[in-house]
Amino acid sequence: MKIAIYGSRRQHSSLPQVRAFFEEARRRGAELILHRKLYEHLREEMPDFMAEVECETVEELGPEAAADYAVSLGGDGTFLRTAAWIGSRCIPIIGVNTGHLGYLAALDIADLPHLPEALAKASVLFRVEKRSLIEVDCEAVRRKRLWPYALNEVALMKEESASMIVAETWLGDEPLAEYRADGLLVSTPTGSTAYNLSVGGPLVEPELDVHIISPVAAHSLAMRPLVVGGGDPLRIVPGGRAPYVRLALDGRSVSVAKGEEIVLRRGPFHTLVMQLRTRSFTDTLRTKLHWGDE
Secondary structure (H helix, E strand, O other): OOOEEEOOOOOOHHHHHHHHHHHHHHHOOOOEEHHHHHHHHHHHHHHHHHHOOOOOOOOOOOHOOOEEEEEEEEEEHHHHHHHHHHHHOOOOEEEEOOOOOOOOOOOOHHHHHHHHHHHHHHHEEEEEEOOOOOEEEHHHHHOOOOEEEEEOEEEEEEEEOOEEEEEEEEEEEEEEEEEEEEEEEEEEHHHHHHHHHHOOOOOOOOOOOOEEEEEEOOOOOOOOEEEOOOOEEEEEEEEEEOOOEEEEEEOOOEEOOOOEEEEEEEOOEEEEEEOOOOOOOOHHHHOOOOOOOO
């Protein structure tokens, strides 16, 4: 069994669990691949122990570094970066939450020492969900060579705090709306519990094939969140007073000139997310959002 590991470089409080995880993985004969920045961080935190850990360290996952599973150590932001690290490789990702809400994580940090044992019987304990991505096609993204996919959302925001944005949008070949707002989000079902939730967008089951369009502080009460099928591309042409807007793909951002067309479509591959069979989407909502708490 080969395990690829990506993590936040804020692991100080989690070091006992990380150490126990490595010891158990070694005992079970698992091969480890660590992102180089995480490895260097752990070498600083516990140099004597890490000097004895046999692992491969990489910046990017090449074909020779294929793994059976990927582990994300951190919060939801770390999970998104892990998904970008994995890219189009069909490697299931399991999130171990060391952050706050951790919607994407299947496990808490206390579970980490037992993870190698759990992965040995993964087909019994876990289900693998296929999560859709949004592919972004625009000149600014190509020019900056950003990874052109978003697992959570694509956000179009104003660069100048004083002026709103105008976003002409088309769904397929049909004109949709001219959004006038502080920003415009296009989210996947996975991202429905992220930025979309904070601006009043709907929660959506994570494996549905839809996109969620949510204005941020719309300048008209008629502009409401909208759920559309994932099959038709969404075209957006930004306008407004400012010469540029800010386009963010899961936090990775670039400036886009007014009038430059942005095309959003369903990504050509899925991110594979591991979840416990004993925990459903509704369980996660009740736990994370405290539904039913008195």
